[in-house]
Amino acid sequence: MIERSIHKLKVIFSDRVIRGRILFILGAFVVFRLLAAIPIPGVNRAALEQFFTNNQFLGLLNIFSGGGLSSLSIVMLGVGPYITASIIMQLATVIFPKVKAMYTEEGEAGRTKFISISRALTVPLAVLQSVAFLTLLESQGIVSSLSPFAFAVNVALVTGGSLFLMWIGELITEFGIGNGVSLIIFAGIVSGLPSGISQALFTASAANIPAYLGFLVLGLVVIFLVVMVSEAERSIPIHYARATRGQGGTAPTYMPIRLLQAGVMPIIFALSLLLLPQMVLTGLTTFGVDGVRGILDAYTAFSANPYAHGAVYFILVVMFTYFYTSITFEPKRVADNLQKSGAFVPGVRPGRETENYIALVVNRITLPGAVFLGLVAVIPFIIQGITGITAILIGGTALLIVVNVVLDLIRKIDAQASLREY
Numbered sequence: 001m002i003e004r005s006i007h008k009l010k011v012i013f014s015d016r017v018i019r020g021r022i023l024f025i026l027g028a029f030v031v032f033r034l035l036a037a038i039p040i041p042g043v044n045r046a047a048l049e050q051f052f053t054n055n056q057f058l059g060l061l062n063i064f065s066g067g068g069l070s071s072l073s074i075v076m077l078g079v080g081p082y083i084t085a086s087i088i089m090q091l092a093t094v095i096f097p098k099v100k101a102m103y104t105e106e107g108e109a110g111r112t113k114f115i116s117i118s119r120a121l122t123v124p125l126a127v128l129q130s131v132a133f134l135t136l137l138e139s140q141g142i143v144s145s146l147s148p149f150a151f152a153v154n155v156a157l158v159t160g161g162s163l164f165l166m167w168i169g170e171l172i173t174e175f176g177i178g179n180g181v182s183l184i185i186f187a188g189i190v191s192g193l194p195s196g197i198s199q200a201l202f203t204a205s206a207a208n209i210p211a212y213l214g215f216l217v218l219g220l221v222v223i224f225l226v227v228m229v230s231e232a233e234r235s236i237p238i239h240y241a242r243a244t245r246g247q248g249g250t251a252p253t254y255m256p257i258r259l260l261q262a263g264v265m266p267i268i269f270a271l272s273l274l275l276l277p278q279m280v281l282t283g284l285t286t287f288g289v290d291g292v293r294g295i296l297d298a299y300t301a302f303s304a305n306p307y308a309h310g311a312v313y314f315i316l317v318v319m320f321t322y323f324y325t326s327i328t329f330e331p332k333r334v335a336d337n338l339q340k341s342g343a344f345v346p347g348v349r350p351g352r353e354t355e356n357y358i359a360l361v362v363n364r365i366t367l368p369g370a371v372f373l374g375l376v377a378v379i380p381f382i383i384q385g386i387t388g389i390t391a392i393l394i395g396g397t398a399l400l401i402v403v404n405v406v407l408d409l410i411r412k413i414d415a416q417a418s419l420r421e422y
Helices: 002-014 016-036 045-052 056-064 080-095 097-104 107-139 148-175 180-191 193-203 206-231 265-286 292-304 306-328 331-340 352-387 391-421
Strands: 233-244 247-258
Touching (some): 016 148, 080 107, 080 306, 148 180, 206 352, 265 292, 265 306, 265 352
C-alpha cells in the first residue's frame, strides 16, 4: 500500500500535465488571497472587529467569502452570488420543464447555455448584495459615509470582485483539478486556520483545556467518519459480452456507485439557502422598508435557536443531497452507455429495466449517505445548544467543507494519475 502511494506520488510529480494543473490551482489561490487582502475604501477597523464579535450570521457568511468579508476586501462577497444563482437555476429545473430539458437533454450545448444563464444571473445578485451590505455597514459606522459617486464605485468594486472570483473558479474547474468554487471556499477556510488556532491557544484558560481537548477528539472522530462514508461505495456487477474462440462468454466486472455522490455541495447549498433570507431581510431593513423589521427579528430569533435552526439545516442537507445526486448522476445515461458498450447487469434486461434498477440502487444508498451528512452537519448545533459556544458551529461547518473538498481533490488527482499511468 505504501509502495503504491509512493509510486502514485512519483507519477503525479513527474507528469507535466498533472503538475501544471496543480500549479495552476496554487497560482489561483495566490491571486485570490492577494485580492482578499485589499480592503474597500473607508473601513473602520475597530468598529469592524466589534461588529464581527460573536456574530454567527456573519461568521457563516465569511466562510463563503473565503475570509474576504472579515476584512471587507474587494472580494467580500466571495462566490456567494454565483452559488445563489446556481441554486436558483437548479431549482428552476424542477419547476420549469424547458430548463430541465436544456440541462439534461440538450447535451453539452444545453449545459453550456445553462451555465451562461447562471453567470448572467450572478451579476444582478452581486449588485443587490453589494448595495445591501455596504448600506448596512455604512449605517453601523463600519464604513464611512460616502458620496453617491464613491458609494457607486464601492458597489462596482465589490461586484467586480465577486465576478472575478467566479471567473477564477471556472478557470480552476477547466484548467485545474476539482470544483473551482469549492476550492476557493476551501482556500479561504484554510487561510484562516493559523490565526484561529493561535487565538484559541492564547485565549484558552486552564478551565477550558478539557473542553478544547474534547472538541479536538470529536473533530478527529468526525473527520474519520466523513472519510469512511465518503469513500464507501456500492458495487453493481456488470458483465461484458465477449467472444472467446468463436464461443459466447462474458467478462465480469463491476460498476462502483459512491454512497455520497453529491460530495460537499449539499452543505454549501443548504447554508446558502439558510443565509439568503437574513441577507435579503437585512438589506430591506437597511433601506427602511416598512414591516420587514418584525420578520427579520423573528428570523434572527429562529437562527439563534440551535435546535430549530439545526432541524431545518438537517432537512435541507438531506433534500439537497437527493436533489444534487439526481442532477449529477443520470441512470438513463449510464444504462444507455452500458447497452452501447455491450454490457449488462446480470438478471436485469438492458435498457429501461437497467435504468430503473440503477435508479433504485442510487436512491437506496443515497438515503443513509444523506442522513449521515445531515447528522454530521447538525452536531455543532447540538454542541452549541449544550455549551452555548457559537464558534463551534462555524468551525464544524468549515470542517465538513474542508474534509469533503480534500477528499474530492485527492480522488480526482488519483484518477488523473491512473490515467497517465496506463
